[in-house]
Amino acid sequence: MRSVLETDWFYWALSVAIGLPVGLVLLTELHNTLARRGSYLARPVGLLRNYILPLGALLVLLVKGGDISGETTGVRIVATAFGFVVMILLLSGLNATLFQGAPEGSWRKRIPSIFLDVARFALIAIGVGMIFAYVWGAHVGGLFTALGISSIVLGLALQNSVGQIISGLFLLFEQPFRLGDWLDTPSARGRVVEVNWRATHIDTGSGMQIMPNSVLAGASFTNLSRPEASYSLSIVCTFGPADPPDQVCALLTGVAARLPQIRPEATVKAVAVGGNDYRTTIPVRSPADDGAAKATFLRWVWYASRRAELHLDGIDDDFGTAERLTKACRRMATTLRLSHTDQQELLTHAALTRYGADEAVQTAGEVPTRMSYLLDGRVQVTAAGPDGEVVPVRTLHPGDFLGQSALTREATRTSVYALEETTMLQVDRDFLEELVTRNPLLLHEMSRLLDERRTDARRAMSATSTQAPVSAPSSNR
Incomplete structure (x- = not known):
């Protein structure tokens, strides 16, 4: 018994017999803890537990415990496997600590994977060379020299292609x-x-x-996409020299603010830049909305400028001719059963207006100053649901009225959008009040239409739980 205790292999074997199970248990607990936390170090610890510790114990038993020479083929194979796994562990640990766990936005997180692949390949080549040189006694200096010369020759032959690749790598990195x-x-x-x-x-x-x-x-x-939410569209429009600049800027700002492509909580700005030109800066959600926003803005400005009697591109609007106005008043007078005298007075208190497709005719919460009579086109009446969704109420066609609450001076509860190019005859509120005072039947009819619209709005609101919500008209219809 004393002779066994005095031998070196006994203590090496005893260390492996005790240290291997204890090391496996500790590394298993550490691996499970890291895996539960989702740590990138779980994989390196797994390599250490499953391969390096058992191979190291085997190598110790062969060389120290079994007193086998390190020059034998079996020991060299085990040493080669052990060195290769150690190299993989070092690379895996380095990748986990430096790159996989790097904070977002840091240079370690932005570095392209191709850089890591090239560096990993170079380290593996160096590691394999060192293993063969140390374990097997191979002379690898000549091999590395040949590889270096070959790399120089290939680099000179492919410098244009390599230059593009390097430029691409730097773009990926930056x-x-x-x-x-x-x-x-x-x-x-x-x-x-x-x-x-x-x-x-x-x-x-x-x-x-x-x-x-x-x-x-x-x-x-x-x-154009950086910084985020910073892209704006700039559009230049020309108006007549006699048009008031403040009125033009107010019109351009109002039209741009209603665009469906505008960025939420953004501010539209319109300024005079000289020479009858006005620049409107429109913050849109993305450059992808550039074309649609510009097309819709120019189309709506065309209609809005004519309603405001401004001269877009210096051109006068000749739509509201006396002949068209007389014909429109005759249609409205027939619908309301107005006398010839009322019809003649109507000519001096009415105006023809046009709205483009998807343009807002009326907005919920505003108090109308005019009542409108539809001559051509269609409009959609909508209401806002309890969750902010847009609920359709009804569609108005030629012969229908809009803005009856102008008589009661109440804020409207519904919004109105043109479904297509729509022509209306708009009548001033003062004339309407005088007209219904002289004609009680007309007042009764206006009250009936107003009550009917309110009933439709309440019915649409009560049906929101069973109807799918619809979005407000967009410029892509």
Whole structure:
């Protein structure tokens, strides 16, 4: 017994017999704890428990416990496997601590994966070379020299292609834009849909622009999507020299504020820039809304400027001719059963107006100053539900009236949008009050129509629980 205790292999074997189970238990508990927390270190700890600790124990037993020479093939195979797993552990731990656990927005998080792959390949090559040199006694210096010379030759032969790849890698590392961002470059303007090592793909709306990264890296471009919620559309309109500038700016601001593409809680601004030109700055949600917002704005400004008797592009509006006005008043007089005298007075207190498709004719909460009679087109009456959804109330057609609450001077509970180009005959409130005073039957009819609209609105509101909500009219109809 004393001779066994005096041998070296006994203590090595005893250390492995006690240390291996204890180490496995401790590493298992540590691995389970890290796995529950979702830590990136769980995988390196798993490698240490499953491979490195058992292989290290086996190597100790062979060399120290079994007194087997390290020059034997079996020991070299075990040592090679042990060294390879240790190398994988170091790479995995380095990746988990430096890159996978890096804070969002840091340079470690932005570094392209290709850089990590190249660095990992180089470290693996160096590690494998050291293992073969130390364990097997191989001479790997010549191999690394040959690889270095080959790399130089290939780099000179492929310098143009490699230059584009390096430019792409630096763009990926710096990340001046992301997929989905809108870029304005000297040769293209559109949305980034793909970025690879060689080129950036930009969807311009009329085709795909393939731009080499070397060109993009050497040029100046604008990222329209950064910072977020900062993109604005600028539109210049020309009005007549006699149009009051403040009135023009108020009209442009009001039209732009009603655009469906406008960014929530953003401020629209219209200023005179000289030469009868006015610039309207419209903050939109995304550059993708640029085209739709501009088309809708220009279309609505055309109608709004004529209703306000302003001269867009310096042109006078000749729509409300005496002939058209007389014909429209005759239609309304027939509907209301007005006398010839009332019809003649109506001509001096009425005006023809037009609204474009999807344009707001009436907004909930405002007090109408005129009553409107539909001549052509259709409008949609809507109400706001309890959760803010838009509920359709009814559709008005030619021959219907709108704005009867002008007589009662009450705020409207509904909003009205034109479904198509709509022509209306609008009558001043003062004349209406005088007209219904002379004609009690007309007052009764107006009251009946007003009560009918209120009933329709209440019925639509009560049906919101069984009807799917609809959105407000958009400019893409």
